[in-house]
Amino acid sequence: MSHQLNMQGVRKTYATGAVEVEALRGIDLQVEEGNYVAIMGPSGSGKSTLMHIIGCLDTPSAGTYELDGIDVSSMTEKSLAEVRNRKIGFVFQQFNLLPSLSALRNVELPLIYAGVNAAERKERARVALDRVGLADRVQHRPGELSGGQQQRVSVARALVTDPTLLLADEPTGALDSRSTKDILALFDELNDSGRTIVMITHEHDVAAHARRIVHIYDGLLTDSAPVAVAVR
Amino acid sequence: MMEWTETIRTAVSALNARRMRSLLTMLGILIGIAAVMLTVGLGQGAQQSITSQINSLGSNMIIVTPSSSTSTGGFRGGGSTASTLTTADAAMLADPAIAPDVAAVAPTSSVSGSLQSSTSTWTSTVVGTVPDWQSVRARTLGSGRFFTTDEVNSSANVAVIGSETATELFDTVSPVGQTVSINGQSFTVIGVLASAGSSLGSNEDDTVVVPLTTFASRLSTSSSATSVSSIYLEGKDADTLSAAYQEVKTALLASHQVTSDTADFTVSTQASLVETATSITGILTLLLGGVAGISLLVGGIGVMNIMLVSVSERVREIGLRKALGATPGVIRRQFLVEAGILGILGGLVGVSLGFAGAAILTPIIGITVSISAPATLIALVVSLGIGIVAGVYPASRAAKLAPIDALRSE
Numbered sequence: 001m002s003h004q005l006n007m008q009g010v011r012k013t014y015a016t017g018a019v020e021v022e023a024l025r026g027i028d029l030q031v032e033e034g035n036y037v038a039i040m041g042p043s044g045s046g047k048s049t050l051m052h053i054i055g056c057l058d059t060p061s062a063g064t065y066e067l068d069g070i071d072v073s074s075m076t077e078k079s080l081a082e083v084r085n086r087k088i089g090f091v092f093q094q095f096n097l098l099p100s101l102s103a104l105r106n107v108e109l110p111l112i113y114a115g116v117n118a119a120e121r122k123e124r125a126r127v128a129l130d131r132v133g134l135a136d137r138v139q140h141r142p143g144e145l146s147g148g149q150q151q152r153v154s155v156a157r158a159l160v161t162d163p164t165l166l167l168a169d170e171p172t173g174a175l176d177s178r179s180t181k182d183i184l185a186l187f188d189e190l191n192d193s194g195r196t197i198v199m200i201t202h203e204h205d206v207a208a209h210a211r212r213i214v215h216i217y218d219g220l221l222t223d224s225a226p227v228a229v230a231v232r
Numbered sequence: 233m234m235e236w237t238e239t240i241r242t243a244v245s246a247l248n249a250r251r252m253r254s255l256l257t258m259l260g261i262l263i264g265i266a267a268v269m270l271t272v273g274l275g276q277g278a279q280q281s282i283t284s285q286i287n288s289l290g291s292n293m294i295i296v297t298p299s300s301s302t303s304t305g306g307f308r309g310g311g312s313t314a315s316t317l318t319t320a321d322a323a324m325l326a327d328p329a330i331a332p333d334v335a336a337v338a339p340t341s342s343v344s345g346s347l348q349s350s351t352s353t354w355t356s357t358v359v360g361t362v363p364d365w366q367s368v369r370a371r372t373l374g375s376g377r378f379f380t381t382d383e384v385n386s387s388a389n390v391a392v393i394g395s396e397t398a399t400e401l402f403d404t405v406s407p408v409g410q411t412v413s414i415n416g417q418s419f420t421v422i423g424v425l426a427s428a429g430s431s432l433g434s435n436e437d438d439t440v441v442v443p444l445t446t447f448a449s450r451l452s453t454s455s456s457a458t459s460v461s462s463i464y465l466e467g468k469d470a471d472t473l474s475a476a477y478q479e480v481k482t483a484l485l486a487s488h489q490v491t492s493d494t495a496d497f498t499v500s501t502q503a504s505l506v507e508t509a510t511s512i513t514g515i516l517t518l519l520l521g522g523v524a525g526i527s528l529l530v531g532g533i534g535v536m537n538i539m540l541v542s543v544s545e546r547v548r549e550i551g552l553r554k555a556l557g558a559t560p561g562v563i564r565r566q567f568l569v570e571a572g573i574l575g576i577l578g579g580l581v582g583v584s585l586g587f588a589g590a591a592i593l594t595p596i597i598g599i600t601v602s603i604s605a606p607a608t609l610i611a612l613v614v615s616l617g618i619g620i621v622a623g624v625y626p627a628s629r630a631a632k633l634a635p636i637d638a639l640r641s642e
Contacts, residue, residue: 113556113557113558
């Protein structure tokens with residue numbers, strides 16, 4: 001299996017005032033196509049920084065990061081935006097849907113930035129919403145949907161560009177247990193159909209859905225044990 | 233590449249989401265544009281009105297008025313004292329050997345007169361002049377005839393009256409042949425002037441014209457019998473008007489034994505009057521337009537202010553859009569378009585308000601507020617430009633936001 005995500009010696013240093021904080025201190029991480037990886041770690045461990053770099057929202061201070069065979073570690077902001085648009089589907093803890101837009105328009109957003117024409121955009125957004133089971137909610141605004149439904153809209157938005165990687169940052173952090181189960185089942189289903197998923201979480205029972213769990217502590221990966229299939 | 237229609241759609245929905253604020257922001261641009269259009273329109277209207285009034289005085293006209301161009305002389309020849317111009321000056325200028333390019337000369341004097349007909353009384357301006365006045369001032373007769381040179385020579389008690397004066401004095405009765413008393417002197421009305429409207433504040437239709445000699449002997453308040461208050465001349469044609477102007481000036485300087493620095497008279501042509509009026513109205517227009525322009529500038533600053541507020545309020549939205557693939561360029565364009573839409577909408581409403589204001593003001597102030605098509609177009613382009621320029625700084629701030637910082641903010 002090819003590596004969809006290949007990180008070698010990634011470091012990230014932040015200058016906060018006079019003190020330099022090293023959030024990541026040499027991360028080596030490979031994720032194969034079709035894998036489902038959970039990244040766990042306590043707060044302050046560098047978990048979010050790692051997620052930002054994986055998501056091309058930030059670039060490493062040192063080391064290399066290849067996504068789908070492309071070195072993205074020293075790209076310009078413009079190129080990074082294009083990589084995010086094409087290769088990464090984000091699912092955020094707070095859903096991050098635009099409240100004034102319908103579910104359909106929210107899902108269309110990444111396609112708008114990709115320059116896809118209106119007719120094709122609408123069609124693909126409908127398919128994506130259908131995929132997450134919201135075919136009957138396309139014209140609803142986020143405010144008219146439950147938390148679980150909103151998160152499913154954001155999953156649809158993440159899927160609509162058919163990205164290389166689905167990157168979820170505490171996707172169940174703001175959901176009740178039923179919606180959590182719902183979303184995790186959706187992730188399982190997506191992964192079973194071949195979608196690569198990287199998920200940041202601090203909940204063990206959520207992480208248990210992944211095929212592989214990676215722990216991060218003080219800016220370093222401590223272990224990376226495959227999850228026993230039985231747990232799933 | 234994001235489609236333009238989507239950029240505009242997104243901008244409109246963002247402005248629509250904060251409708252009240254967008255309207256108030258537009259108000260600044262709107263008032264500025266309307267104010268500039270109205271002041272400039274008013275200036276242009278005043279200019280056109282003055283120019284046409286000057287042109288309606290006659291054609292190829294030269295006017296000699298008593299005055300002093302020396303800085304120490306003060307007022308000379310003003311009031312009811314003897315004017316520095318006399319009938320002799322007029323006679324000299326009528327001589328083809330002295331002023332070959334002058335076609336007609338009309339010395340005039342005027343006084344305010346109490347008029348009395350058999351049925352009513354009226355007050356009007358009484359002008360004493362010669363038959364050439366009719367040609368110089370380009371006046372035609374509605375009925376009757378103008379007085380002749382013989383009547384001037386014989387100081388006949390005849391009068392030609394304006395159409396409005398005729399109505400006031402005689403109502404519907406034909407005035408020709410009627411008797412009118414002017415300041416106690418009895419005159420026979422021999423003609424009525426055709427209407428010429430009002431010009432430069434004086435009503436050309438409310439006047440009484442009598443022979444200059446009769447005026448001097450019976451009506452004049454001047455201490456000198458030969459002095460006149462101004463001399464109207466008509467040039468032969470437009471091409472020789474400047475030659476005629478020079479001839480008049482040279483002849484008068486010589487006969488008054490003064491130089492152009494100490495001249496006790498002023499020679500003006502219609503062109504020079506128009507020029508003076510134009511430069512005065514031009515300065516006024518510039519001044520008023522400038523004040524209005526400042527309000528437009530303030531409107532632009534308002535747009536910038538609101539766009540900055542909008543950027544800081546929408547940090548999270550900007551972060552999300554960036555995460556989903558919006559490049560800094562796309563974000564910048566998004567905010568520029570929003571500011572531009574505020575500008576152009578303000579401009580459109582401002583232009584409409586300008587037209588409405590012009591329509592309302594014109595009958596009230598009696599001057600046509602003329603808003604031209606190019607001025608309208610310029611106003612729209614300027615309002616769009618102001619919006620975009622005001623958007624540049626906020627838009628580049630939005631474009632520079634790092635997606636992670638933007639997403640982090642709650």
